[in-house]
Amino acid sequence: MASHGARGRSGGRPTLEEVAARAGVGRGTVSRVINGSPRVSDATRAAVEAAVAELGYVPNTAARALAANRTDAIALVVPEPETRFFAEPYFSDMLRGVGAEISDTEMQLLLTFAGSDRERQRLAQYLAAHRVDGVLLVSVHADDPLPDLLAQLEIPAVISGPRSSAETLPSVDSDNYGGARQAVEHLLSRGRRRVAHITGRLDVYGAQRRVDGYRDALSDAGHGVDEALIEAGDFSEEGGHRAMRALLERHPDLDAVFAGSDVTAAGARQALREAGRRIPDDVALVGYDDSAIARHMDPPLTSVRQPIEEMGRRMIDLLLTEVADRRPLASRGLDRRQMVLATELVVRSSS
Amino acid sequence: MASHGARGRSGGRPTLEEVAARAGVGRGTVSRVINGSPRVSDATRAAVEAAVAELGYVPNTAARALAANRTDAIALVVPEPETRFFAEPYFSDMLRGVGAEISDTEMQLLLTFAGSDRERQRLAQYLAAHRVDGVLLVSVHADDPLPDLLAQLEIPAVISGPRSSAETLPSVDSDNYGGARQAVEHLLSRGRRRVAHITGRLDVYGAQRRVDGYRDALSDAGHGVDEALIEAGDFSEEGGHRAMRALLERHPDLDAVFAGSDVTAAGARQALREAGRRIPDDVALVGYDDSAIARHMDPPLTSVRQPIEEMGRRMIDLLLTEVADRRPLASRGLDRRQMVLATELVVRSSS
DNA sequence: ATCACTGATGGGAGCGCTCCCACACTACCT
DNA sequence: AGGTAGTGTGGGAGCGCTCCCATCAGTGAT
Known part of the structure; x- marks a missing residue:
């Protein structure tokens, strides 16, 4: 009945006020019921809930957002x-x-x-x-x-x-440092000695922590850290591919790679293949994330699982x-x- | 200073009204400028725009949604x-x-x-x-x-x-019917004669149309349609795998498969591998969608591209x-x- | 001069809610 | 009896916009 709101009460769209009238209570009370306030008697609550159900009332979020200054x-x-x-x-x-x-x-x-x-x-x-x-x-x-x-x-x-x-x-x-340690320690325990690392984007702190874990795992096991075995990646497949090629050029004798992510590992795998290296016979490969890719890779990829969900x-x-x-x-x-x-x-x- | 709105004008959050005051015009005029109405003189528009910029005004969407009955x-x-x-x-x-x-x-x-x-x-x-x-x-x-x-x-x-x-x-x-025809005609032109089809979910109309295209391409080329060469899938990888196994069992001599999607084709490929069939030597495979999967598959997958984006x-x-x-x-x-x-x-x- | 128009503008009313204050009431103390 | 807390409740005010109507020039026609 409003002047410009006269787009016909057609669709229904009942308001708080209508629910209140129906239930024979005030607007405030309906609002309290809708929002689950405890300050409502059981009888009143029941009456309001009935009215809500009968009218098929659904709160208008815009009005709520405006009045309450929140958006949900x-x-x-x-x-x-x-x-x-x-x-x-x-x-x-x-x-x-x-x-x-x-x-x-x-x-x-x-x-x-x-x-x-x-x-x-x-x-x-x-x-x-x-x-x-x-x-x-x-x-x-x-x-x-x-x-x-x-x-x-x-x-x-x-x-x-x-x-x-x-x-x-x-x-x-997730424990990036610990995860990286696990990966490297695993490779060492398998007898690998020249373990390379393709990092993630180093402006992401977690990627740095993985490098730290990689370093410490090697040092703590009594192996030196060869900086030339570390190559920067960016979490992408292309990045992994590029980094792997660089590593192979510098260190043709490497026997393991810890990649900063599964996607990176996929890129690395491709580069290893192109270079004629067999996985895991010649080079062992470990990824990070344990995503679907890891399971589907050929061969299936060892990976550090983080509980992303x-x-x-x-x-x-x-x-x-x-x-x-x-x-x-x-x-x-x-x-x-x-x-x-x-x-x-x-x-x-x-x- | 409203009673409950007195959470301190701190953050700024200027309102239409404030912009109007600043620009020395009425609320309605600012609203018109904001919403690009042509019914505003150039001078006024400029003044309002200046005020908006100075105050860093951003419309409150909740208020707009409430008043205009739309949500954007x-x-x-x-x-x-x-x-x-x-x-x-x-x-x-x-x-x-x-x-x-x-x-x-x-x-x-x-x-x-x-x-x-x-x-x-x-x-x-x-x-x-x-x-x-x-x-x-x-x-x-x-x-x-x-x-x-x-x-x-x-x-x-x-x-x-x-x-x-x-x-x-x-x-x-997209033209599901035509796309399916292209795929099948291509396989026939390559000399394949026993072309199977793994469908998509048949409660999706597009999947039905692909079956129609498959059928008509075969008939029009003078080949009969063997219903046993059609197996229902569901667009999923597992579905493709399952369907492929069923098809191989019924028709060990099939020489081509048109899959309802690339993902389905991936499942089919797996089943073909397990059955010792080589692609494309023994069995040619065509997918649908031309998604990233198609390019990465081993071997790369022929696929019907639909312009999804x-x-x-x-x-x-x-x-x-x-x-x-x-x-x-x-x-x-x-x-x-x-x-x-x-x-x-x-x-x-x-x- | 008067009468329509037209284009630009100001501002009231209202969108549907939440918040809060005021007002009953009902206990339960002194 | 009068005070003092609580409960439950009603409803005013206000959130920041849009819409529309009234108003006020200006312009050209009568």
Whole structure:
């Protein structure tokens, strides 16, 4: 009956007010029932619930967001181009965990890429508009300005891997250092002596930690670390291929490779093949992630499993707590919530 | 300073009203500028734009959604479990096209899975709450109730593949029939005579059309159609594996297989290997989709390329038109917008 | 001069909710 | 008896926008 709202009450779309009238109570009471407040008598609650059911009432989220200044949505931000996202199982596994966990809640998940400058622009706008209550940051590079932007906007955020040992944001990570040690120790125990390492992107802290683990595993076993056996990769297949070729050129006699990711290992495998090296006869190969690729590779790839799905779940948990507490900055330094999950070596025939 | 809104004007978050004051104009005028209405003089527009820039004004979407009764968001609905989504390149390619196209607009994309009953429940709620302006339906099965629900809620929708030849919703599809014909004709031209077909999920119309194309290509070439050479798959790798085994059992002498998807072909390849058949020497193999899998397979897979990314783009175009026109039902039957894009056979060494 | 128009503008009303204050009531103390 | 807490409840105010109507020039026609 409103002047411009007269698009006909057709579809129904009952309002809180209508539910209240139907149940014979006030607006506030219905709101309390909808939002699960305990301050409602059982009888009233029942009456309201009946009215809600009869009318098929569904809250209008826009109105709620406007009045309550929250959106019931969080964003998963991937600071990579879409192509990389789909190429790397790490991301999709993470998304799966996140999706599973969030579907138990009323929250809505937004998938956002911030690979190109244009996308980053849009994202900044988006965040500035406070269209999400919280943000999940996956695979952040050391110099990424996003965390600072979020802090400035006072938007709660959780990060998948800390940016450094002095990370201020809550984070969930796997034990990169320990995982790398496991991999290298395994190779050594198999009698391999010239173990190379193709790193991940070194501006990702976790990749650095894997290098540390690689180094320490060798030193602790009484082997020296030959820097020429370390070659930088970037988590990609091409990167793995390129790095492997470089390593073979410098060290034709290497007998094992620990790759920074399964995808990297796939690239390395290709290069090894091209060079006529057999796996694992001539060169043993170990990957990281234990993604689907590892199982499907020929030969099946030994890999360090990190519980990526669980990491996703935990991130959501942390973030929702953060959002509920509404103390994005206040909590820092007090109880820094940095979670580290254990890894596990899955041995297959490539090593 | 409102009573409860007094959470401190800290963050800034200027409102329309503040911009109006700054620019020395009325609220309505600022709104007009923001929304690109032509009914504003150049001088005023410039003044408002300056104020917007100075204040760093970003519209509050919740308020806009409430007042204008729209959300500026559309949902991409995948009626499959998450696992399948990530396993099948079809979906991610589609998403890539959709994402690319939509990033040119102000619209927001929501990724929604409706694989489990629980997810479908949530989705229904979500749609009932009118939290999106439009819906993109990908890979809908014949008996899916979702399209009807959308029609009932008067939410514009576009479907990726029609559910039948009598589809009422606007749709974008590739030429499944023609693509299948190309594949089979190619195999015949290579001298193959016992060409088998592993179908997709037959409750997907496109999969049926591929079977039709397979049949007609054989008949038109003067070959009979042996029904025992057709085995039902489900687009999955396991399905392809299973179907291939069944086919080999029935027809040990088959010399070619046209698989309903690249993933299916991957499963078939595995089964062929296990049976000691060489590709393409003993059995030629052709897939469908021309996804990344096809290029990486060993041997590289001949496949029917469908322009999936472009399909995604076109779907967005259609949907946005539909949303803009706000004539979800009215348009039907008048100018049914059914778009069909051409396919192309990409020949590699598997055939 | 008067009367239509037209284009640009200001601002009231209203979107559907949440928050909070006020108001009964009902216990339970002094 | 009067005070003091609690409970449950109703409803005003306000969130920041869009929509629309009224207003006010300006312009050309009568």
